[in-house]
Amino acid sequence: FPRNCARALPRFSPLISQRFSSTETENASKIDEDALLAKSSSFISSETVGDVEGLRPSDLAGKENLESAEVRAEEQETEPKAAKPSNFAPTENVSDSLMSPKLKEAFIKNVGSTLTPVQQQSMNDFIQSEAGIVVRAKTGTGKTYAFGIPVMQDMIDAVTSKKGLRKNDYVNTVIFAPTRDLATQTADSLSHLWKGVSSKTVRNDIVLIMGQMSKSANMSSFRRHGKVPRIVVATPGRFLDLFESEPSFRNSLKQLKNIIIDEADELLNTNFKEAMTDIIKDLQDIREPIPDLENDIGRPKTMLFSATMDEDVFDLAKSAIGEHFPFIDVTEHGSEVNENIKQKLLVTDSIFQSYEAATRFVSEHSRDPAFKAIIFVSTTAGVDLAYRTIKDVSERGTSVYQLHGKLTQGRRNSQQKGFRLSKRGVLVASNVAARGMDFPNVTNVIQIGLSPEVSSHTHRIGRTGRAGKKGEATLIVTNTELPYVSALKKQGNRFAEDEHFESEPEFEAKMKSFTKEYDDLEQMIHSYLSSYASIPQEVARLRKDRIAKDCSVFYQDLMDDNTTKPFMSYRSASKIGLDTRVLMKFFNVPRSAGYGGRRRNDEDEDEDEGSSRGYRNDRFGANRRGGEYGDRRSNFGYTNKRNNYSNKRNRRDFNSRDESKVSYNANNRRKPDFNGYSNERSNRAPRRDGWMSRTSDFIPE
Ligand SMILES: Nc1ncnc2c1ncn2[C@@H]1O[C@H](COP(=O)(O)OP(=O)(O)OP(=O)(O)O)[C@@H](O)[C@H]1O
Numbered sequence: 001f002p003r004n005c006a007r008a009l010p011r012f013s014p015l016i017s018q019r020f021s022s023t024e025t026e027n028a029s030k031i032d033e034d035a036l037l038a039k040s041s042s043f044i045s046s047e048t049v050g051d052v053e054g055l056r057p058s059d060l061a062g063k064e065n066l067e068s069a070e071v072r073a074e075e076q077e078t079e080p081k082a083a084k085p086s087n088f089a090p091t092e093n094v095s096d097s098l099m100s101p102k103l104k105e106a107f108i109k110n111v112g113s114t115l116t117p118v119q120q121q122s123m124n125d126f127i128q129s130e131a132g133i134v135v136r137a138k139t140g141t142g143k144t145y146a147f148g149i150p151v152m153q154d155m156i157d158a159v160t161s162k163k164g165l166r167k168n169d170y171v172n173t174v175i176f177a178p179t180r181d182l183a184t185q186t187a188d189s190l191s192h193l194w195k196g197v198s199s200k201t202v203r204n205d206i207v208l209i210m211g212q213m214s215k216s217a218n219m220s221s222f223r224r225h226g227k228v229p230r231i232v233v234a235t236p237g238r239f240l241d242l243f244e245s246e247p248s249f250r251n252s253l254k255q256l257k258n259i260i261i262d263e264a265d266e267l268l269n270t271n272f273k274e275a276m277t278d279i280i281k282d283l284q285d286i287r288e289p290i291p292d293l294e295n296d297i298g299r300p301k302t303m304l305f306s307a308t309m310d311e312d313v314f315d316l317a318k319s320a321i322g323e324h325f326p327f328i329d330v331t332e333h334g335s336e337v338n339e340n341i342k343q344k345l346l347v348t349d350s351i352f353q354s355y356e357a358a359t360r361f362v363s364e365h366s367r368d369p370a371f372k373a374i375i376f377v378s379t380t381a382g383v384d385l386a387y388r389t390i391k392d393v394s395e396r397g398t399s400v401y402q403l404h405g406k407l408t409q410g411r412r413n414s415q416q417k418g419f420r421l422s423k424r425g426v427l428v429a430s431n432v433a434a435r436g437m438d439f440p441n442v443t444n445v446i447q448i449g450l451s452p453e454v455s456s457h458t459h460r461i462g463r464t465g466r467a468g469k470k471g472e473a474t475l476i477v478t479n480t481e482l483p484y485v486s487a488l489k490k491q492g493n494r495f496a497e498d499e500h501f502e503s504e505p506e507f508e509a510k511m512k513s514f515t516k517e518y519d520d521l522e523q524m525i526h527s528y529l530s531s532y533a534s535i536p537q538e539v540a541r542l543r544k545d546r547i548a549k550d551c552s553v554f555y556q557d558l559m560d561d562n563t564t565k566p567f568m569s570y571r572s573a574s575k576i577g578l579d580t581r582v583l584m585k586f587f588n589v590p591r592s593a594g595y596g597g598r599r600r601n602d603e604d605e606d607e608d609e610g611s612s613r614g615y616r617n618d619r620f621g622a623n624r625r626g627g628e629y630g631d632r633r634s635n636f637g638y639t640n641k642r643n644n645y646s647n648k649r650n651r652r653d654f655n656s657r658d659e660s661k662v663s664y665n666a667n668n669r670r671k672p673d674f675n676g677y678s679n680e681r682s683n684r685a686p687r688r689d690g691w692m693s694r695t696s697d698f699i700p701e
Pocket residue numbers: 111112113114115116119137138139140141142143144145306307435436437438462466467
């Protein structure tokens with residue numbers, strides 16, 4: 001870990017931090033820091049100011065306080081159960097911290113002897129904050145223990161000081177995660193550490209509450225032996241469901257001390273925002289004073305963590321923590337991209353070539369003893385395709401795993417376990433693996449095509465270069481997708497290499513010999529189109545006609561038949577936002593059904609497009625982010641000779657009719673299913689950022 005990272009950063013007062021983190025960043029230089037420091041001094045303790053390296057003489061008082069705090073800390077070390085420490089982790093050495101001896105021992109044994117910068121900073125601030133903190137730190141820098149350790153210490157203190165929560169009647173902390181996989185991983189890694197601390201059985205101390213388990217299974221693990229857990233790790237849908245339907249669950253949260261929102265920007269995106277806001281409010285509303293607990297402000301502390309931040313996080317922080325919430329920013333100059341990751345760009349002429357490039361990359365490296373890669377594709381069908389292709393084409397013995405939201409939880413778990421334990425191998429994954437998932441020693445991340453949002457790119461590539469290691473991330477895009485690359489560059493992504501991919505005829509032919517036998521390729525093309533359509537135009541202006549053409553050519557390539565076109569109904573085209581001209585040019589349309597009419601397999605295909613295609617997973621990454629990304633690249637002409645749509649066989653004689661007659665009700669949305677979240681509150685109006693009329697129907701899995 002870059003040890004100097006956090007310390008080298010001036011840690012601004014909450015007010016300044018907030019300003020720097022907001023959309024006013026560009027005006028930051030105009031801010032008179034001295035004035036702000038003076039103005040905001042009441043918000044920060046002297047220890048907090050004194051923690052900053054490179055202080056000005058006017059801040060020396062704070063420095064002195066730091067020194068005396070360190071002395072106090074040393075004195076207290078013999079008695080780690082003492083009252084709330086003011087400087088919990090004075091240095092990066094775990095042994096210098098005020099963790100309880102058992103926690104220290106367990107951490108050193110299971111994790112390491114030093115703290116990462118984000119751990120050191122947030123532990124101190126977490127403990128001394130009254131209402132909570134917001135923390136931004138790059139991927140793979142140890143945020144899980146940055147909130148896990150203070151929470152565990154809090155539990156230990158509650159027991160040893162015999163103040164507050166000494167009985168197992170109330171939950172101490174709830175940790176929210178956006179996916180079941182991440183919730184499971186967080187619960188596992190905290191349980192692993194907690195085992196080294198607690199002499200008793202820890203089975204019921206940390207409990208998972210999430211969908212795909214029945215509610216009764218959730219409740220019986222929650223109330224095992226009549227006691228409630230100390231830490232609940234939950235996905236928001238099921239949590240809210242139980243909160244509203246199970247009085248005993250709700251009552252056990254009445255003396256809750258901490259709410260942790262991991263991947264906060266994701267949990268506050270369109271699909272989760274309302275549920276999360278309601279949960280925080282409900283938890284604050286039911287909170288009772290904790291008897292004997294000094295300085296209890298009568299509501300739980302709220303902690304928000306992520307590698308990427310946006311206004312929604314700061315808005316929630318303002319309402320849950322306070323207008324001047326402490327913001328711990330462990331990034332350099334606000335860049336959210338992990339600098340341990342070397343990024344490369346590979347530009348192809350077609351979507352098929354993008355798959356070929358990824359497959360060839362795996363074939364060429366699969367014998368390297370340390371090669372461990374994650375390949376990201378935006379749709380479930382795309383994951384299935386890449387997984388099958390890599391399995392079919394690669395040498396025997398290559399370990400290939402897959403992970404996406406349509407797999408059963410059992411299979412998701414076994415695939416993750418296999419990849420986690422493997423020394424080398426490939427995991428083909430949808431966005432479900434993009435955030436928080438910690439697979440050791442991943443050397444490469446490969447992305448085929450675009451991520452659903454710019455922040456997703458940061459999280460996806462962050463599956464490598466973790467825990468101080470180096471990693472490599474390759475983004476494979478077609479010429480048509482290049483405007484998105486401009487958006488990534490504006491967000492601070494630097495590509496060390498920028499190459500054009502050259503297809504290898506023999507390899508291409510081998511791939512096609514397999515792909516032409518695959519089923520459901522048309523549906524895959526439809527979901528591909530939907531995924532493009534959900535990218536907000538202000539992020540990247542992708543040309544609809546070019547994308548439609550690319551998808552059609554992709555189908556031809558997969559079928560190894562350049563005379564064919566994929567079928568698409570008018571209704572599906574309308575949902576995706578394709579106009580009749582584009583539709584008829586690149587797709588095979590129903591012969592005479594007319595708008596709103598249905599024929600042949602129109603039935604199956606229509607109903608399935610978008611949400612009802614069974615995107616039954618627990619992530620709904622509809623786009624919230626935008627910005628000044630209106631960049632349009634025009635210098636990448638599409639020159640692929642194969643795109644010659646002269647195939648008369650597929651031309652349909654169809655009289656163009658009024659587009660407005662398409663029978664489609666944009667409000668008739670299927671309610672998203674995230675972890676059994678069946679509350680009406682989820683039925684919100686979709687954002688209409690992309691060129692698809694129902695952006696939320698495309699759920700990046
Ligand atoms: N103090 C430490 N010393 C050594 N390794 C550590 C330390 N803290 C955490 N790690 C390891 O670093 C890896 C990344 O940690 P973690 O998953 O918490 O990162 P993160 O910041 O939450 O990443 P992301 O933003 O992707 O969720 C894990 O394997 C973890 O065990």
